[in-house]
Amino acid sequence: xxxxxxxxxxxxxxxxxxxxxxxxxxxxxxxxxxxxxxxxxxxxxxxxxxxxxxxxxxxxxxxxxxxxxxxxxxxxxxxxxxxxxxxxxxxxxxxxxxxxxxxxxxxxxxxxxxxxxxxxxxxxxxxxxxxxxxxxxxxxxxxxxxxxxxxxxxxxxxxxxxxxxxxxxxxxxxxxxxxxxxxxxxxxxxxxxxxxxxxxxxxxxxxxxxxxxxxxxxxxxxxxxxxxxxxxxxxxxxxxxxxxxxxxxxxxxxxxxxxxxxxxxxxxxxxxxxxxxxxxxxxxxxxxxxxxxxxxxxxxxxxxxxxxxxxxxxxxxxxxxxxxxxxxxxxxxxxxxxxxxxxxxxxxxxxxxxxxxxxxxxxxxxxxxxxxxxxxxxxxxxxxxxxxxxxxxxxxxxxxxxxxxxxxxxxxxxxxxxxxxx
Amino acid sequence: xxxxxxxxxxxxxxxxxxxxxxxxxxxxxxxxxxxxxxxxxxxxxxxxxxxxxxxxxxxxxxxxxxxxxxxxxxxxxxxxxxxxxxxxxxxxxxxxxxxxxxxxxxxxxxxxxxxxxxxxxxxxxxxxxxxxxxxxxxxxxxxxxxxxxxxxxxxxxxxxxxxxxxxxxxxxxxxxxxxxxxxxxxxxxxxxxxxxxxxxxxxxxxxxxxxxxxxxxxxxxxxxxxxxxxxxxxxxxxxxxxxxxxxxxxxxxxxxxxxxxxxxxxxxxxxxxxxxxxxxxxxxxxxxxxxxx
Numbered sequence: 001x002x003x004x005x006x007x008x009x010x011x012x013x014x015x016x017x018x019x020x021x022x023x024x025x026x027x028x029x030x031x032x033x034x035x036x037x038x039x040x041x042x043x044x045x046x047x048x049x050x051x052x053x054x055x056x057x058x059x060x061x062x063x064x065x066x067x068x069x070x071x072x073x074x075x076x077x078x079x080x081x082x083x084x085x086x087x088x089x090x091x092x093x094x095x096x097x098x099x100x101x102x103x104x105x106x107x108x109x110x111x112x113x114x115x116x117x118x119x120x121x122x123x124x125x126x127x128x129x130x131x132x133x134x135x136x137x138x139x140x141x142x143x144x145x146x147x148x149x150x151x152x153x154x155x156x157x158x159x160x161x162x163x164x165x166x167x168x169x170x171x172x173x174x175x176x177x178x179x180x181x182x183x184x185x186x187x188x189x190x191x192x193x194x195x196x197x198x199x200x201x202x203x204x205x206x207x208x209x210x211x212x213x214x215x216x217x218x219x220x221x222x223x224x225x226x227x228x229x230x231x232x233x234x235x236x237x238x239x240x241x242x243x244x245x246x247x248x249x250x251x252x253x254x255x256x257x258x259x260x261x262x263x264x265x266x267x268x269x270x271x272x273x274x275x276x277x278x279x280x281x282x283x284x285x286x287x288x289x290x291x292x293x294x295x296x297x298x299x300x301x302x303x304x305x306x307x308x309x310x311x312x313x314x315x316x317x318x319x320x321x322x323x324x325x326x327x328x329x330x331x332x333x334x335x336x337x338x339x340x341x342x343x344x345x346x347x348x349x350x351x352x353x354x355x356x357x358x359x360x361x362x363x364x365x366x367x368x369x370x371x372x373x374x375x376x377x378x379x380x381x382x383x384x385x386x387x388x389x390x391x392x393x394x395x396x397x398x399x400x401x402x403x404x405x406x407x408x409x410x411x412x413x414x415x416x417x418x419x420x421x422x
Numbered sequence: 423x424x425x426x427x428x429x430x431x432x433x434x435x436x437x438x439x440x441x442x443x444x445x446x447x448x449x450x451x452x453x454x455x456x457x458x459x460x461x462x463x464x465x466x467x468x469x470x471x472x473x474x475x476x477x478x479x480x481x482x483x484x485x486x487x488x489x490x491x492x493x494x495x496x497x498x499x500x501x502x503x504x505x506x507x508x509x510x511x512x513x514x515x516x517x518x519x520x521x522x523x524x525x526x527x528x529x530x531x532x533x534x535x536x537x538x539x540x541x542x543x544x545x546x547x548x549x550x551x552x553x554x555x556x557x558x559x560x561x562x563x564x565x566x567x568x569x570x571x572x573x574x575x576x577x578x579x580x581x582x583x584x585x586x587x588x589x590x591x592x593x594x595x596x597x598x599x600x601x602x603x604x605x606x607x608x609x610x611x612x613x614x615x616x617x618x619x620x621x622x623x624x625x626x627x628x629x630x631x632x633x634x635x636x637x638x639x640x641x642x643x644x645x646x647x648x649x650x651x652x653x654x655x656x657x658x659x660x661x662x663x664x665x666x667x668x669x670x671x672x673x674x675x676x677x678x679x680x681x682x683x684x685x686x687x688x689x690x691x692x693x694x695x696x697x698x699x700x701x702x703x704x705x706x707x708x709x710x711x712x713x714x715x
Contacts, residue, residue: 072680079469079684099683103468191575192663243553244574244660388682395487398577398665412486419485420682422465 030060030317033073034091037064038269040303043139043335047324050331058320063087066246071096078104083310088317091139093303094127095386100306101130102384108135109307114318115326123379124344128304135306137321138344142264142302143374144199147271148186150281150362152259156181160364163283165296168200168229171286175239184259188252189233189240191401194393195300196233196262200226203298204291205378208389208417213381215389215421217414222291224410227393227400229288234401264300265370268340277360284373297376304344342370388420389413462694464687471687478691488692490666491674494581498670499649502585507642510593514600515630529601536595544658547587548574551659577667580660584668587655592648596641603637604630639711646703650696671696 030048034040041062048060065073070091077086078100092100101108110133117125120138128136146163153163156178163174175186189196201207206222209215217223233239241258243249253261254274261267262285271280284296305325307317324331325345332348335341337358348354354367395416396409465474482488516522517529535543550556551573558570573579607630615625631638653672656662662669662677671692678689 075680075684103684242572242575248552395665416486422481
């Protein structure tokens, strides 16, 4: 090969490379991975729309997967060490935040100096802090409620006042009565998903771990009381419809097969998508009886946005977060009414939407209620092994439903959790 | 014996020809195998790994989930493989009969599942056996069940669903091997048997099965290995549940690596258990099926 030919080839290569660099560095192309396009997707797209008004070149692509897929894709890719194909921004559930931050040091961009964290709810900030650095853009709260069909419960003779400040025993009585009178089970329940048990447990102010992060299961009286209540529900087979997977779980109440859903506020979008205005209402969750400090408020899920260090557009992303997520109060009103997203920006709680009544829920001031319950949630430290322990609990649930001994089951949960949390 | 110059040249070009393949095999197969062996002696969370000696093997002996997954895998193996091999054999003999009409149609119908994607058919089975699925609707319509069976929520029935699914998917695949092997059995053997008045069932057990022995051995080993690696079906149909009743070893490895706090070292240790199991079971099967002289 002659020198000129070599030079030519080098120029073409160089030109190609710079072209490639130009396209990938083209201002503000942000890729986002998250789950639930009706909730997280709608909120993120809304935020992008607001930011785009002032920054026309800004472009955000939302990629929807299931929550498990997002976590597993991210984990696979971070473990492999290749950064091609990673998104710029990823949504991580609060339960898994510490796991990712501790397992993959350096993978997430610290945002400690990007904006003022004192504006956000403390517990959300703490969940994404390792050492002196905080990594998240705090997003939604998972404050729980008992979303029920007011028409069905009304037919069985129950009004909103009958559902307030009750225990789980009373809940089971009501559910049995409703099932007998209307033929509708109260809940849909996936025995593989112990999410509802997690609601019961957090409402007592206790968790799977003690303050040192060690397993606290055998001998944890609150854990035992919550599991006893949950077992009673599992054994009352007429009050729930057994389902498998998330689609069947939501399909059961949006399709009118069951009378209620007891879960996080983020389900609002799904319930509104069912288009049954005026037929729904929200009550506080029942309380675990016999545990000191147990409340009628709890939390399930909730997540935050994280910026990856490998992103080519970190500055753009930080500006976007700062302009919308950390300051725009109107934005939080929009996603509250539209999606039921109870954000973590404290100032947004003073906005108009939080004070308003919602006709979908029969004119109930639901957001005021959720704000009140949010203040009553007992704080717990999720630690880094929530899903491992949840899996150990799920293993024992079918046996408990069939009448296995509670203490024995708790011992088995601890034994299995011990192996998974090594 | 002294090598001729020609022989030496042939040798060199022979090695030269296989060198690219050997290098690729070395990089993409042998190196990862050695690396995973090294990894199986490491412990730690995520990317923070350190040498842990035999601690992963000790963890293995104390791990109830591993025991459960191993038990499930062996249950699938012990129940599903014999059922499938026998069904495949019976189908093959039936479809080999020259008196059967529409043979091509039946052969295609039974082989067709083997070309479907693992994930696609798993999702199909998941919907068939869901609470409001086709199977429950049929059971209720036929009056066999009042509320339908909670297939995915019951540890016993969930296993049945998995076994049904993999049997449906792989029977036709194994049948093709037997059909091909049946073409190689000399027809005169059956003629001689008929002349001697041997009944059909005796012909099957005394002629067909012994003549197919090498193929039966082959399909049994392949199915054993396949079942030990079972992943797609359980991941998509039951996700290993309920109560880990359908969790397989491969899925446990996946969970340890990608679902839970990543323990790459321990996951590598569990995968070496599969290697050892495949080796032992293959050896046993060869030993049982050896030619006794």
